[in-house]
Amino acid sequence: MSMPTIREVRAYTVRGGGADYHDQGEDHWIDGQIATPMGKYPEYRPHRRNFGLNVLGTLVVEVEATDGTVGFGVTTAGELGAWIVENHLARFIEGTRASDVEKLWDQMFNATLFYGRKGIVLNVISGVDLAMWDLLGKLRDEPVHQLLGGPVRDELSFYATGARPDLARDMGFLGGKMPLVHGPAEGDDGMERNLAHLAKMREAVGSDFWLMWDCWMSLDVSYATRLAQRAREFDLKWIEEALPPDDYWGYAELRRNVPTGMWVNTGEHEATRWGFRMLLEMECCDVIQPDVGWCGGITELLKISALADAHGRYVIPHGSSVYSYHFVVTRHNSPFSEFLMMAPKADRVVPMFSPLLLDEPVPENGRMSVSQLDRPGFGVRLNPDCELARPFTH
Template identity: 75%
Template sequence: MVTLSRIKHVRAFTVRGGGADYHDQGEGHWIDDHIATPMAKYPEYRQSRQSFGINVLGTLVVEIEAEDGTIGFAVTTGGEPACYIVEKHLARFLEGRSPTDYEKIWDQMFFSTQYYGRKGLVVNAISGVDLALWDLLGKLRDEPVYQLLGGAVRDELQFYATGARPDVAKELGFIGGKLPLHHGPAEGEEGMHKNIALLADMRAKCGDDFWLMYDCWMALDVNYATKLATRAWNECGLKWIEEAISPDDYWGYAELKRNVPKGMLVTTGEHEATRWGFRMLLEMDCCDIIQPDVGWCGGVTELLKISALADAAGKLVVPHGSSVYSYHFVVTRHNSPFAEFLMMHPGPTEVVPMFAPQLLGEPVPQNGRMRTSALDKPGFGVELNRDIALHRPYTH
C-alpha cells in the first residue's frame, strides 16, 4: 500500500475583487445591473446588489500543505470570517492526518461546528477546506479529481451560459442562455411587463430552438412566480424558472412546482447546503433540477451524497457555476448532463475565465463545449495566482 504524505499545514487567506466572489465587480458589469433581489422591496437597494452588501465578504482561499511540500488549494466565498473559522476551528481536524481521510475530516468539521453552523458561511468554509483537500489528494496521486471520483462518463462537457446576452451566448455555441430577472414584485405589473418584454426580445433574437431560462435570485413570492412562469412559458417558451423564492420556503417551492405550466422546469438549490437540505427539496418535490454550488454546499465530499439522493429521486444535478470545481464532478455523473458557465465578461460578449484573476490555467468552453482531456492535470488542474494580494488575517 502506498502511504501518502500527511497534512502539515492549513492556511486561509482572503482576497478582494472578482474571482470566487464573482459579485465583487467594478461598475457597469451586467451582474450588478438592477437585478431582482429580496432587498428590492426597498427602493434604495434596488439598482445595485452591492448597495446592500452582496460583495462584503470577498474570496476565501484555503491552502493545505503536505509534509513533502505539495500544496492543494481552493477558492470559494467567505472572506475574513471564513478565514477565522478555518484557522481557529477546522485546521485541527486536518493537520497530522492523511488526506485520504476526507470522510472522517468532513464529518468532524461539520458536527464540531453544528452548534453555530449547519449552512451559510460555516459550510462555505468547510467547502473550501474540502475542495483544497481533494486538490491535494489529486496532486499527491498525480491524478485529476474526476479520476478520483470514478472517471468520466462522457468525452466532453456541454454548457449553457448565464449572463445578460443569451443572443451572444447562442453565437458562441452554448446550448442555452439564462438571464437575470430585473424586476420583482415591488415593481408591480409594469415590472412584470418589462420582464416578459426582455424575454420576448431574446426569444426573437435566439429563435425557438434555443433554451432560455430566468434566474430570479430568491426575489419572488409564489403568486408572482406563478404568473411570471405562466406568461413566460406561454409567450416565450421559457425552459425553467430558477430560485424564484426564498431557499428556506420549501412549501412555497412545492406549491410553485404544482402551479407552473406542464413541461416547464422549476430549479433551485444554489443557496442550499448539505444532504439534509437537499433531501427536503427532493422529498417535498420542490423542483426538477437541483443546483448545488460545490463551494457552498459542503464541497465534493458532500456533493457526492447530494447527487446520489437526486439520482435515486430521478432528478438532475446541474451545479451552480464554480468553474473547475464543478467540471470535475459533472463529467463523472450520468445525472449531470450539462454544466453552467457564468459569463464574467462585463458585456457579456466574450468567454473569459470564470474565477480570474485568482486561478491560473482555468479552462473555458470552446464553442460551448469542453473536452474531458482539458481536465487532465493533477488535482483540479489549476494553480493559485501568487501575484494577487493575498491576506492571511489569522494564524494558528
C-alpha cells in the first residue's frame, strides 16, 4: 500500500503525572528528601520540588497522517518543548512520509545543533520520534516491537524503583532500587544514615534480592567511592548515576575503584550515540540507562544499543513505560526492565504514566507477557479526561 504523509503535527502540554512523573502531589516519595546536586544548599534538601524538579510538565506530540491516523508520543518538555515543535520542527515533520523516521530524525537533530545537542531539545526530538513510531505501527497494524525485529523472549522481568524495596520483593520484582537520601554536604553523619538504611533493607529482603542505590547525580568521586566500598558488606548490586553526567573521567575512576562485582550504572541524563560513546569508550560504567523519551527516541536508542552491544554492555533503559518495553523485548543485551513505583508510598503497582495513558500495561509478580504489548503502535491511548493545552500553533 502507499505510505501516507504527515498532514499535521500538534504539541500539547499537560500537568500532573504523565511523562513528567515528578509532577506529583504532596507527600509522594519521588519528590521527598533525596540526594540531589542541590543538596549542598540546606534549604533545597527537604523536597526536590523546592528547586523546581516539576517545572517543565509533560509534552504530548501528535502526528496526523493524510489518511486520518494519529500517532502520539510523550516526554518531559512542557511549554518550552511545545514551542520548539510548533515553531521549528513542524517544517520538517509535515509532508514527511510516515515511514521516513530516519530522515526526519537527522533533519531535526542537525537543524537544532546550534542550540540543542542534549537536554530539552533532545527530549522534544524524542517525543516526535516516538509519535512517528506509534503512527507507523498503527498504519502497518503492528506493535512497535515487531517493527524493531520482533521479540527475543516471551516476557519481560522487572526491578522496581521506589522508596520501599522490601515491599517490592513481596510483589515479585527481582530487585529494588532505592533513592539515596543523604549527600556529601551532610558529612559523615549522612554517610552513616545512608548505610544504616541499606543495612535495614538488606535485613528485610534477605540475601537473594537485588538492592541498588540511585544517587541522581549528587555525589563526587571521593564520596561515591567510599560509599560503594562500605556498601560491599550489604551486597549492593549497583550504584547508579553517582556523578554529574558530564564527568566521564570521574565515572571511569569510580568504576576502577568500586568493590569487585559491584556495577557502576549511568546514562539516564545522557543523550545521543555520541554521549554514550564517551561512556562506553572511556569504560565509565557496566550498564547504560538511556531514557527513550530523552536520549533521542527509538531511532537513536537503536544506535546506542548497537554501540553498547559492541562493547559488551547491557542497555537497561530508564523508566519510560511502554516506550522502553517495546524496545527491551527485542534486544539480547537488554535482559530486564525498570519499573517506577508511582504509588505515593511505593506500596502498590500502578501504571507509570497514569493518568495520562489508557491501556498502559503493568507487571504482575514482577513480570509482563509480550502478549500485553501486541496492540498496534505502542498500544496505549491518551486519556480524554486529561486536560491537554496547545499553547502554540503554527
